[in-house]
Amino acid sequence: MLFSYLRVKCRRTMGDEFISSWPTLYYVSEWLVRLVMLVIVIGRPPPRAAMSWLLVIFFLPWPGLLLYLFIGENHLPRRRLTKRKALLAGLEDMRRRYMPRGQDVSSMVGREFLPTVTLAERLGYMPIMSGNQATLLTDTDTVIDRLVGDIDAARHHVHILVYIFAVDRTGERIVAALERAAARGIECRLLADAQGSRKFLKKMLRRLAGAGIEVYPALPVSLLRAWVARIDLRNHRKIFVIDGQIAYTGSQNIVDAGYGHRHLRWHDLMVRLTGPVVLELQAVFAGDWFAESDELLDGPGIFPDGTTAAEGGVAVQTLPSGPLFPAENYQRLTVAALYATRRKVTITTPYFVPDEVFLEAMETVALRGVVVELIVPLQSDQILVANAARGYYDRLLNSGIRIYLFNRGLVHAKSITVDDSLAFLGSSNFDIRSFALNFEINMIVYDAGFAATLRQQQDWYRAHSRQLTLAQWQQRPRYQRILQNIIKLLSPLL
Template sequence: MSRFDVLSWTTLYLASEWIIRLVMLIVVPFRRSPEAAKGWLLFVFFLPWPALLLYHVIGRPNYPRWRRERFARLPKAFAGVTARIAAATERQEPDLPENLRQAAVLIRNLGRFSNVDGNGIELLSDYDGSIGRLVEDIDGAARHVHLLFYIFADDRTGWRVIDALARAVERGVTCRVLIDALGSRAWAPRVTEALRKRGVEVHLVLPVGLLRRRSARADLRNHRKIAVIDGVVGYVGSQNIVDADFKPGITNRELVVRVTGPVVLELQGVFAADWFLETQEALDAPDLFPAPMRTGNAVAQVLPSGPDYPEAGIGLLIEALVHGARRRVVVTTPYFIPNEALLRAMATAVLRGVEVHLVLSKPVDQILVSLAQRSYYTELLAAGVRIHLYKDRLLHAKHLSIDRRISLIGSSNVDMRSFTLNSEVSLIVFDRTVTAALHAEQEEYFAASEELSLETWRARPLASKIVENIARLVSPLL
């Protein structure tokens, strides 16, 4: 190749990079948060061609067309289910105080489920104990068992559940299982084979593959953890069906809610919708949505969120709850990559005299996310937010308490991925007793944590600050 040809190709390549930069400057900010836009544009500026290719693959938080078309058919396919849930719970709608009523209306508008009274709520923080309770409930099932989990392993914990499902099938119970294809990729072939051999209906959610006719995007996952037994007992929280120490050198601490009462029908509705999206089978038999019994005094509602929904529901809700706090906010999450709106909400809450606590895990399992997370500590501490680093285990629990009345427990982290990319589910409870129980759990975290001080944090090495801030620049892409 002549020198002229080399120069021509070099000029053409450089020109193409600037064309990509200019075009992406217009395209990227369209219908995207400023934080995410900045991350993408920085990537585009330094590496135009790799950024363009990656943007083509994961640049938009949208499911494939076939999935969007199925979701559009949900209202019609589930008209009977929606009516059945509404009829079963209409007598359970409570008269909340004005400030809580506004929160309940926001949740309903974001996720389509109303707040209902008469629920029994039990917090389960013992890892093996929560699996034991689930197995007990499966062993007591008479009609159906529905499980939806991001991770379902074939380890000791997984086999406890598999064996319980097998026993249920032998009794004539219909068992259906949904497992995220990527979250469970290390175990999925063996788990699905074991379940199918035992008569369990099982499907992988959002399978990914280059040669698949209907492949999903690798970054859009179903991160929910739901169990529903006979439409009368439900589980929701942070815990997967996997051993607590499935990651070498790390043991998880979780929090799960066992719930009974009318709100279980809403969890059933979330599972039924996800089942339809994967199988196109509408689960609308009357026995799936039995008339609820009053089992307690807690008011609760379910919020499903994810790319299927027009708003980033869980992110908006957390911001609104922090803005509405009057006394105390405690946010517990393993991954904290906030947007600017949430940072402002937390800082403003402190200025209003609200005690704001952020509980994070000192042991980490995702280095880049941890580095980006650490870059926010200085401004949070300077604003008066108290940061607690839980030392004993990887604190994988995900929950929020507001004052003495509102608890939010579910599968969602406080990061961009959970806000916009993952399908998540949260249980919101308006109850003093439940919030007091959650406060007791949080006090255990405080006692086992190292609380950061602004002076000590600012004294960390310069190299750490540089690496953390570089990670922060790409945090909207994590």
């Protein structure tokens, strides 16, 4: 229709000879796209993302327009948005009925962490919980062994929410454990991201349903849905709950350690939890289950009264994040923690594409004398993302931030340790996608012993890394600098 209008209009004003060629029409339409999208995009937050979109649309108007229609707007299906109030009300109701009341927060954490507790609760609607047992697990096979054992011992239900469920040896072990549990009459529910687990869902859905296991794809993907929702919004959470008494969360998917790369072993972090905080992870799973299935999970079987605090346990807080929560809530929390650091902060992440707020926080903290360490993989499974990250190395190194390149595989662990008694770990990478787009789950552990254990694992990552110096980095070829800086310009779109 646009071409027809332009053809008639130009015939009247410029003559048939001039407008007889389609290239002229296409040229005019490209400028119309540029001008219209300039008006639409320029006011969209954040400014860096708007500028990246304008750059793409200026050089590739029509492809850029189509790409923007699919992934340019951060919106969810209307059905899910209408459930938002119900989900948040449900979280508040679960908190009121099932979470322990009357806890003195000042007795759980040091005075310096009270602002962190308050901020995390306001951003994620989850209170701090004391009396938990938290076991850090650093080996893929150990995690699967423990999880299979807990599934085999389940008495009421098994809930699994995962981004990647692979059709491999590890995936088969979990499927077999679920089948055994379902055969005993245990309620088994599985949520797997529709994109990350598409091969698994396509191949295994019938088998799982036949075994009595309830399965739903999280955030289904289709071209039809692209017109009503952004197709690259993903559920990146990893939550496993058994009987409302035991929970696992962290960075590990249900995949072999060598997933996707024969010579690149993934190194993950998971935490096995018992105690009241399990109810928070159960509530997050229940919210996602309701969003996909319309079934509201509730009652003493799902939220058992026996989930009591243990003497001498640790204080833990859950922070779910995603489009249904306050904008970039995990980024806000980690930035606040960075500014509160007094001595040392260590960050591990496989994908590092920060926005300006996070980057400035790292720089500011380093410039006032705090030791800031960033541990990232030497080799990455995401080439574009890796080169975008490298575009920031000059700036980081000039600020005195220490960069370590892990060379024993892919460090897939997403963690922060702050000084000696605060630890963050979960599913969220330190990139724009995890901060602003994906549904993520992260834990804050307020305990010196747990923080020391996590710091020891981070020390192991650092011991098997090569420190990158500014002098070394500045010697890289000019073409690499140009490539990395170009990709960095597009980093808000990655």
